[in-house]
Amino acid sequence: MAGRAAMLVNVGTVTMTVLTLASLVGGFGVNWGNIASHPLNPDIVVRMLKENKINRVKLFDADSWTMNALAGTGMEVMVGIPNNLLETLAEDYDNAKDWVKENVTAYIRKGGVDIKYVAVGNEPFLSAYNGSFLKTTFPALKNIHKALKEAGHTKIMKATIPQNAEVYQSANDKPSEGDFRSDVKQTMLDIVNFFKDNDLPFTVNIYPFLSLYLNEHFPVEYAFFDGNGQTIPDNGKNYDNVFDANYDTLVYALKKAGIKDMKIIVGEVGWPTDGHKYATPKLAEKFYAGLMKRLAADKGTPLRPERLDVYLFGFLDEDMKSILPGPFERHWGIFRYDGTPKFMLDFEGKGRKMVPVAAKGVQYLEKQWCVVNKDTINLDEVGPDLDYACYHGDCTAMEGDSTCSKLDKIQNISYAFNMYYQIQGQDVRACDFKGAAMITKNNASVGSCLFPVQIVSGSDDSRISVVFGRFIVVGLVLLGLVTAI
Numbered sequence: 001m002a003g004r005a006a007m008l009v010n011v012g013t014v015t016m017t018v019l020t021l022a023s024l025v026g027g028f029g030v031n032w033g034n035i036a037s038h039p040l041n042p043d044i045v046v047r048m049l050k051e052n053k054i055n056r057v058k059l060f061d062a063d064s065w066t067m068n069a070l071a072g073t074g075m076e077v078m079v080g081i082p083n084n085l086l087e088t089l090a091e092d093y094d095n096a097k098d099w100v101k102e103n104v105t106a107y108i109r110k111g112g113v114d115i116k117y118v119a120v121g122n123e124p125f126l127s128a129y130n131g132s133f134l135k136t137t138f139p140a141l142k143n144i145h146k147a148l149k150e151a152g153h154t155k156i157m158k159a160t161i162p163q164n165a166e167v168y169q170s171a172n173d174k175p176s177e178g179d180f181r182s183d184v185k186q187t188m189l190d191i192v193n194f195f196k197d198n199d200l201p202f203t204v205n206i207y208p209f210l211s212l213y214l215n216e217h218f219p220v221e222y223a224f225f226d227g228n229g230q231t232i233p234d235n236g237k238n239y240d241n242v243f244d245a246n247y248d249t250l251v252y253a254l255k256k257a258g259i260k261d262m263k264i265i266v267g268e269v270g271w272p273t274d275g276h277k278y279a280t281p282k283l284a285e286k287f288y289a290g291l292m293k294r295l296a297a298d299k300g301t302p303l304r305p306e307r308l309d310v311y312l313f314g315f316l317d318e319d320m321k322s323i324l325p326g327p328f329e330r331h332w333g334i335f336r337y338d339g340t341p342k343f344m345l346d347f348e349g350k351g352r353k354m355v356p357v358a359a360k361g362v363q364y365l366e367k368q369w370c371v372v373n374k375d376t377i378n379l380d381e382v383g384p385d386l387d388y389a390c391y392h393g394d395c396t397a398m399e400g401d402s403t404c405s406k407l408d409k410i411q412n413i414s415y416a417f418n419m420y421y422q423i424q425g426q427d428v429r430a431c432d433f434k435g436a437a438m439i440t441k442n443n444a445s446v447g448s449c450l451f452p453v454q455i456v457s458g459s460d461d462s463r464i465s466v467v468f469g470r471f472i473v474v475g476l477v478l479l480g481l482v483t484a485i
Contacts, residue, residue, distance in 0.1 A: 027295050029056025029076065029311045030334075031268055034063065035318040037423045038457035040339055042069035044359050045316070048339055049075065051357040052347060058267065058311045060122060062103035070113050078117035078267075078311070079103060080162075081144070086121050086133050089140040096143035097150070105151050115157050119267070120144050123164040123205060125184045128324070134184065137161060138191055145198060154198075161191065162203040162267040165246050168253040174234040175303070178249035179256055192257050204250055205268035205313070208242045208287070212278045213326060220278070225290025237302035243269070243291075244301040251303045264304070268313035273342050275328030277401035285343040288312070288334075289351060296349025319394045319423065327396035338362050338455050363456040370421035370431035371414040373438040379409070385433040386416050393420035397449070404449035411446055418444060422454035 032045060046069045049057060058078040059066060070077055081089065081099070089096045100118075107113035120141045124133035145159045167184055170177040180188040195202060208223040221229030222242050232239045239245040247264070254262055271287040272279040291310075298307040317333035335341055339359020346352045389395070395416050397404040404415055417437045424430035431437045444451040 027307045027309050030315040031058045031311050031313040032315050033318050035320045038455050042066045048359050072111040076114050076116040080119040083121050086136040086140045090136040093143050096147040100147040118159045120161050122162050125167050126164050158200050160201050160203045165206050170249050175248035175252050176235045178252035180253050196259050201263040201265050203265040203267040206246050209271050211242050247301045248303040266310035269310050270313035272328035272331045274331035274402050275396045279328040281343040288345050292349035327399045330396050365426045365454050368439050368441050369444040370418045370437050371440050371444050372410050377436040389416040389420040393423050418451050
């Protein structure tokens with residue numbers, strides 16, 4: 001299949017060892033998100049986790065199909081509560097009790113799910129949310145913790161709030177100046193003191209890639225763990241990478257709040273593979289190699305030298321994620337949408353050239369693609385159709401210096417048409433575009449630019465109904481490319 005052939009392109013021609021059962025690095029798990037038009041069957045994903053010897057997973061909800069697939073596996077699970085439930089849970093304790101009963105207690109049984117944490121919200125204090133969840137997050141946390149305690153679960157699991165590293169900052173970019181962001185400081189102080197009183201962990205998402213993405217002058221090597229970049233001294237400690245500096249900025253912020261030894265979980269850390277010039281499989285491989293080596297050595301940060309506790313982000317690509325942060329948002333996966341690995345990764349942290357175990361039993365739609373019909377297309381009128389295809393599809397791999405950014409005019413349009421066609425489940429009506437498109441049995445992929453064939457998904461087809469309306473429209477950008485040629 002096209003997806004599997006593409007794995008060879010991205011992994012390269014180096015002789016590789018396929019990952020087999022082994023005793024892997026402790027202290028890490030993976031994030032399993034499902035914001036996809038055709039999510040993999042949860043049973044297939046669980047098998048992937050097992051075969052890659054990953055025994056900890058972080059979810060963003062408590063989807064019953066996913067939870068049932070995890071039942072009996074012995075994997076440690078962090079279940080999530082979406083932000084849109086925070087108000088309901090904050091307003092009424094009974095709502096929190098009901099949520100715990102339905103999404104936690106129901107799985108606490110012999111052969112059930114080993115729930116280790118309950119994540120209340122996800123990055124609720126992002127500045128982009130303009131304070132939307134500032135008044136509801138802490139009350140929701142308290143109600144969930146109370147409900148867990150009342151149900152007798154707090155001896156085996158803990159509540160937490162995954163925060164973006166944006167909730168703290170440093171005036172001079174040195175960790176020792178770390179403190180909570182002024183607009184959320186009082187709420188954060190209330191939360192961390194509640195954490196302290198109830199022995200709950202602080203969960204933070206740290207993304208070195210975003211330092212590069214947001215600052216064109218950021219030193220590239222400082223984003224990795226190789227020690228090849230600059231070293232920044234601070235209070236007798238030396239920092240040679242931004243992850244350590246970011247993590248210890250939080251440690252200082254907690255110290256200023258009077259908290260010295262709170263458990264810290266890195267809820268998300270990873271590297272995307274497309275959608276930006278620094279989002280490549282090669283750099284993702286470099287980043288993860290350094291991170292896994294660090295984890296294998298049980299090496300922490302200058303202020304917290306003990307072993308880190310992290311969840312890699314993410315396990316799979318998600319083609320329906322918001323691209324407001326950037327086109328790379330749909331390309332964080334270690335694996336593609338169909339469960340094929342995108343780069344070499346040694347989960348044991350020994351630096352070996354190893355390919356993670358791919359998904360097994362994946363079914364694909366028919367091997368066919370939607371491309372431009374050169375005999376009927378009118379290039380002067382194709383703009384709205386291209387815009388529509390990208391609006392309802394996924395054209396992020398065509399932006400900037402991405403994998404498919406070097407296509408010619410016809411290939412550019414064909415890529416957009418095919419992405420829409422595949423996301424719509426190869427509905428013949430999705431390959432028309434006023435007669436400008438046609439279905440072909442010839443693989444339309446161009447070099448390293450994969451024109452994918454979608455998988456058969458067990459999800460409800462209604463999930464495909466588009467949620468892109470509130471996201472950035474990539475098609476408008478691509479329309480400029482077409483008309484400029």
